[in-house]
Amino acid sequence: MDESWDVVVVGGGSAGLSAALMLVRARRRVVVLDGAAPRNRFAPHMHAVLGHDGLPPTELLAKGRAEIESYGGVVVRADVRGARRTDEGFVVDTSAGRVVGRRVLVATGLRDELPDIPGLAEQWGRGVVSCPYCDGYEVRDRRIGVLAAGPGSAARAQLIRQWSSSVVLLTHGTDAADVDERAGLEARGIQVVDAPVVRVLTADGRLVGAELADGTVVDLDVVFAMPRPVPNDEVLRQLGAQRTESAHGAFVAVDEQGLTAVPGMWAAGNVVAPRANVPVAMGAGAGAGGAINYDLVLEDVRVALAATA
Ligand SMILES: Cc1cc2nc3c(=O)[nH]c(=O)nc-3n(C[C@H](O)[C@H](O)[C@H](O)COP(=O)(O)OP(=O)(O)OC[C@H]3O[C@@H](n4cnc5c(N)ncnc54)[C@H](O)[C@@H]3O)c2cc1C
Incomplete structure (x- = not known):
């Protein structure tokens, strides 16, 4: 920890570990600082990850950490609390001490902000999910509720209809579907329930339905929610990056290789x-890892030339 590193990776999920693997195999000195709270920790199994379909998410990350350590990389359980730039690179303050690095990769993930409905959060990752490509197949042909979060919800219900003919759009008091969208939903047998959901119901630990404000119960096996994604980007912003608006909220912009506006x-x-998802995060991490290594190569060239001048 107390040494100087080529690269400090903040966040040891799929993205951060993939970057670190590229970098340690490029013989770079890498430390990964990880709070050990990956976004998918609520899910017992992971899907649509080639070669690892059905694996518990924590097992994939444990395997990744071991691979990085086998090349001499260091993975530390630590929360990053602050960071600043220096002439040589970056100083990063963590719950386990201070580290110094020539480059920083931030891969700290995001938080899913769920609607405040009693019973919903307790089922997150099991009876309440959000990604149809991750969990749709496992609940095929079951009774699926789509909990609306405003515009875009009708399209989401249409997407989820791919996995089951029993889909209910719970508008939850939001403006979830206009007249045309309602016609499309009806045409594909998707029921629209226009009342606020006051509770998610469970029995023996399993989700069994949603209770509406008027006391009606909609029997369900699973609810697809649309949580608000909130980036864990405090370190990025502390180091000078700024968020820009996107269709999914305000996020820090990066180029194709993951470089921010901060050198x-x-x-x-x-x-x-x-x-x-996991494969896309892994791809982005691997791409950034390669780009960081090449950026360091360019610096090594500059330093070598300066030494001979
Ligand atoms: C319930 C659920 C189920 C999912 N299922 C699937 C699935 O089946 N298949 C699939 O492909 N995708 C799935 N996903 C999506 C998947 O979780 C993400 O694609 C993936 O986690 C993104 O990886 P990441 O490395 O960007 O972030 P994360 O995996 O969230 O990793 C970020 C890491 O950074 C750490 N961190 C954050 N802040 C700090 C800090 N200040 N200091 C140090 N460390 C910090 C965190 O503790 C965490 O370990 C699911 C998501 C959810 C919510």
């Missing part, structure tokens, strides 16, 4: 790309 600082995964 020497990269970002990858959900912290800058809320729609990235």
Whole structure:
């Protein structure tokens, strides 16, 4: 910890670990600082991850950490509390001490802000999910509720209809579907329930339905919610990056390789790309890892030339 590193990776989820693997294999000195709270920790299994379909998410990350350590990388359980730029690179303050690095990659993920409905959060990752490509197949042909969060909700219900013919759009008092959208929903047998949901009901730990404000109960096996993605981007912003508005909220912008507007600082995964699933986050991390290594190569050339001048 007390040493100087080529690259400090903040966040040891799919994106951060993939970047670190690229970098340690490029013989870079890498430390990964990880709060050990990946976004998908609520889910017992992970899907649509080639070669690892059905694996518990924590097992994938444990395997990744071991791979990085086998090349001499260091993975530390630590929360990053602050960071600043220096002439040589970056100083990062963590719950386990201070580290110094030539480059920083931030891969701190995001938080899913769920609607405040009693019973909903307790089922998150099991009876309440959000990603149809991650969990749709497991609940195929079951009774699916789509909990609306305003515009875009009707389209989401249409998407989820791909996995089951029993889909109910719970508008939850939001402006979830206009007249045309309602016609489309009706045409595909998707019921629209126009009342606020006051409670998610469970029995023996399993989700069994949603209770509406008028006391009606809609029997369900699973609810697809649309949580608000909130990036864990405090470190990025502390180091000078700024959020810009996107269709999914305000996020820090990066180029194709993950470089931010701040020289020497990269970002990858959900912290800058809320729609990235595990394979996409891994791809972004791997791309950033390669780009960071090449950026260091260019610096090594400059330093070597200066030494011979
Ligand atoms: C319930 C659920 C189920 C999902 N299922 C699937 C699935 O089946 N298949 C799939 O492909 N995708 C799935 N996803 C999406 C998946 O979780 C994300 O694509 C993936 O986690 C993104 O990886 P990441 O590395 O960007 O962020 P994360 O995996 O969230 O990792 C970020 C890491 O950074 C750490 N961190 C944050 N702040 C700090 C700090 N200040 N200091 C140090 N460390 C910090 C966190 O503790 C965490 O370990 C699911 C998501 C949810 C919510």
